[in-house]
Amino acid sequence: MEALLNFAGGPLFVFTFSIMVFGLARIVILDIWGSIEAYAKAGDRTINWGMAILRTIRWLIPIKSVFKSHPVYSLLSILFHVGLLLVPLFLLAHVRLWESTLGFAWFALPKFWADLLTMTTIVFGLALLVGRISSRATRFLSRKQDHLWPLLLVIPFITGYLCSNMAISSQTYQICMLIHVLSGNLILVLIPFTKLAHCVIMPFSQFIIAIAWRFPARSDDEICTTLGKKGASV
Amino acid sequence: MKTRIVTTDERERAFTNKKKPEEIEKQKLDVRYNVEDCDVADRPRRFLEAFAAILKHSNYRFALEHFIRVSAKCSMCAVECPIHQATGDSHDIPCYRSELLLSVYRRHFTIGGSLKGRIFGTGHLTDEKIQEMAESFWNCTACRRCTTECPVGIDHALITHLGRYILSEIGISPRALIVSVREQLQGKTGNTSAIPLPAMLDSLEFLEEEMKEEKGIDIKFPIDVEDCDYMFIPAVSDFLMEADTLMGIAAVMKATGASWTIGTKNFDAINYGLFYNDRMLERIIRDLDAEAKRLNAKNILIGECGHASRTAKYFMPTHCGGKDAIPVLNIIEYTHMMLRKGNLKLAPDIIKETVTFHDPCNIARQGWIVEQPREIIKAFCHDFVEMTPNRENNICCGGGGGTVSIDEIRPYRTIIGGKAKADQIRATGAKYVIAPCANCKKQIRELLEDQEIDCEMIGLHDLIYKAIVFDSSVE
Numbered sequence: 001m002e003a004l005l006n007f008a009g010g011p012l013f014v015f016t017f018s019i020m021v022f023g024l025a026r027i028v029i030l031d032i033w034g035s036i037e038a039y040a041k042a043g044d045r046t047i048n049w050g051m052a053i054l055r056t057i058r059w060l061i062p063i064k065s066v067f068k069s070h071p072v073y074s075l076l077s078i079l080f081h082v083g084l085l086l087v088p089l090f091l092l093a094h095v096r097l098w099e100s101t102l103g104f105a106w107f108a109l110p111k112f113w114a115d116l117l118t119m120t121t122i123v124f125g126l127a128l129l130v131g132r133i134s135s136r137a138t139r140f141l142s143r144k145q146d147h148l149w150p151l152l153l154v155i156p157f158i159t160g161y162l163c164s165n166m167a168i169s170s171q172t173y174q175i176c177m178l179i180h181v182l183s184g185n186l187i188l189v190l191i192p193f194t195k196l197a198h199c200v201i202m203p204f205s206q207f208i209i210a211i212a213w214r215f216p217a218r219s220d221d222e223i224c225t226t227l228g229k230k231g232a233s234v
Numbered sequence: 235m236k237t238r239i240v241t242t243d244e245r246e247r248a249f250t251n252k253k254k255p256e257e258i259e260k261q262k263l264d265v266r267y268n269v270e271d272c273d274v275a276d277r278p279r280r281f282l283e284a285f286a287a288i289l290k291h292s293n294y295r296f297a298l299e300h301f302i303r304v305s306a307k308c309s310m311c312a313v314e315c316p317i318h319q320a321t322g323d324s325h326d327i328p329c330y331r332s333e334l335l336l337s338v339y340r341r342h343f344t345i346g347g348s349l350k351g352r353i354f355g356t357g358h359l360t361d362e363k364i365q366e367m368a369e370s371f372w373n374c375t376a377c378r379r380c381t382t383e384c385p386v387g388i389d390h391a392l393i394t395h396l397g398r399y400i401l402s403e404i405g406i407s408p409r410a411l412i413v414s415v416r417e418q419l420q421g422k423t424g425n426t427s428a429i430p431l432p433a434m435l436d437s438l439e440f441l442e443e444e445m446k447e448e449k450g451i452d453i454k455f456p457i458d459v460e461d462c463d464y465m466f467i468p469a470v471s472d473f474l475m476e477a478d479t480l481m482g483i484a485a486v487m488k489a490t491g492a493s494w495t496i497g498t499k500n501f502d503a504i505n506y507g508l509f510y511n512d513r514m515l516e517r518i519i520r521d522l523d524a525e526a527k528r529l530n531a532k533n534i535l536i537g538e539c540g541h542a543s544r545t546a547k548y549f550m551p552t553h554c555g556g557k558d559a560i561p562v563l564n565i566i567e568y569t570h571m572m573l574r575k576g577n578l579k580l581a582p583d584i585i586k587e588t589v590t591f592h593d594p595c596n597i598a599r600q601g602w603i604v605e606q607p608r609e610i611i612k613a614f615c616h617d618f619v620e621m622t623p624n625r626e627n628n629i630c631c632g633g634g635g636g637t638v639s640i641d642e643i644r645p646y647r648t649i650i651g652g653k654a655k656a657d658q659i660r661a662t663g664a665k666y667v668i669a670p671c672a673n674c675k676k677q678i679r680e681l682l683e684d685q686e687i688d689c690e691m692i693g694l695h696d697l698i699y700k701a702i703v704f705d706s707s708v709e
Contacts, residue, residue, distance in 0.1 A: 027303060041293055044559075051601075138309040209387065220512075
């Protein structure tokens with residue numbers, strides 16, 4: 001068991017983390033490269049960058065939506081995302097693991113806040129899943145991954161909480177920790193290939209929209225030629 | 235604001251009241267779409283060919299790549315869509331509509347999707363899916379409210395715009411739009427309403443006489459004057475249906491001493507290309523540029539028309555010289571500028587009724603023209619009531635995206651598409667609803683009639699015409 005745990009937290013983690021980093025780097029580069037290409041082709045390159053930045057900030061801090069159409073959903077979603085991002089990065093146990101590998105550490109959350117955020121992430125994640133199933137609109141739209149993601153995401157939080165807070169036997173601890181590490185690895189490896197990729201490319205959305213509406217100059221001729229419609233009636 | 239959901243029964247009844255059952259069935263199939271030249275055979279292959287050609291020569295691909303990666307299927311857009319709010323039909327959720335096209339892109343234009351599709355033999359484009367897209371994309375009024383609310387920033391309006399473009403390349407577009415654009419680009423009259431030049435000139439002459447009678451001074455529509463500051467070009471339907479708007483604009487130009495003209499080679503700013511085909515959009519823009527260059531006009535001044543203003547403003551630089559393109563203004567911007575400079579006087583005691591203002595999506599959504607009309611209105615109207623929501627977050631009149639031109643679907647527009655707008659207008663209790671857009675004007679006029687709302691639709695310059703004051707220095 002211990003060997004398995006060492007493997008999952010060691011070489012396997014290095015592998016999945018690398019997949020995540022390279023996978024995300026790939027889609028970030030594709031997004032940026034695509035934007036540059038489209039911008040170069042655009043007939044009109046006057047883009048209101050300030051507005052795009054402002055909109056991006058507004059999108060990244062979606063407090064406004066709490067007071068609009070979906071108050072409960074928006075609030076749960078924001079709090080869920082806060083925990084989802086902060087706990088893995090700033091949990092003291094995680095920071096120490098990084099420190100032992102990298103040789104330096106960063107800010108760690110006090111235990112009270114880490115526990116609170118873990119609980120809110122678990123509860124709100126499951127609440128969002130219930131919301132997704134109970135709402136006609138989201139039920140209609142949802143794919144398999146939309147239902148499975150909340151379940152997968154809360155697993156490392158539940159097992160992590162059990163390991164750090166509950167008086168459990170050493171064997172149960174090891175099982176929980178193994179599930180914790182394996183599910184964490186699975187999440188890392190899936191991030192670049194699923195909707196979770198939005199964690200890094202969402203900030204590009206407003207810039208991409210702004211550039212996408214800037215069409216290439218005079219593409220009429222080229223498309224007519226490709227489609228064999230030259231001289232055809234309107 | 236709570237919007238009551240229209241039931242299927244009510245929807246059916248609305249259609250039945252207006253048309254015989256056999257006509258309703260036909261509306262779903264033939265009347266709405268241009269099928270005269272449409273080859274129905276082998277549509278999936280032709281759709282994919284058109285899609286590939288457009289992707290190759292346009293800027294859509296990188297955006298689609300981004301959208302397929304971030305789509306979270308959260309349904310936040312559902313609450314913002316007035317169509318979905320009115321029908322309650324999940325097929326009308328903007329995200330579902332976008333997925334129709336995104337799934338085709340994923341399956342046929344990405345390596346992963348293509349591989350998965352081939353291995354499992356699933357997901358390939360079928361004729362039924364094309365039919366579903368045709369219905370879905372034209373149920374949308376292209377108001378772009380969903381786009382402003384998507385938490386991950388998917389531009390559903392851009393996807394619908396592209397979907398309509400691809401469909402039009404295989405012959406699926408509303409007949410009304412095709413016929414209009416054909417006349418505009420290839421017909422004898424060169425405009426979407428097929429108004430012959432002499433008829434247009436006669437109508438302007440008549441309006442000049444009317445203004446002389448009402449205001450006591452000579453107000454002219456200068457024709458084909460070269461080297462003017464402004465070449466004025468409205469939606470051509472204004473010459474037939476919105477005489478008061480044109481008189482109001484002419485009066486403002488007179489009062490402010492503007493150097494302006496109307497061209498005779500092209501007097502139609504309508505650009506239905508925005509609604510169904512980028513190639514047509516480009517051709518219409520190039521014609522607009524050609525007329526402005528023929529007259530050597532310094533600026534292009536678009537009348538009270540949202541989509542015409544948006545297309546000219548944003549696509550003149552695209553197709554006609556980038557930063558060197560002829561600048562485009564909407565008439566509201568001009569009037570606002572003159573009012574601020576103190577060149578325009580409006581009597582504050584003429585309009586005593588309650589007025590409200592409808593923000594046309596194409597000029598308000600991006601925050602371009604929102605405060606200017608309000609400043610103008612507040613300068614001479616005592617009792618101005620805002621609709622809620624308003625400005626960038628306004629609700630579509632229900633006739634956007636070219637649907638207002640399709641007379642056959644009037645019940646759909648006024649019972650479903652315009653439901654939320656009707657509720658908004660009713661809630662203000664206003665006597666006048668100001669709609670500074672040719673499309674919105676037609677739609678709101680029909681909406682008020684079909685929804686039996688005691689309110690009158692009016693253009694901004696129609697109202698200005700009532701209150702404009704000419705200095706004694708003006709002859």
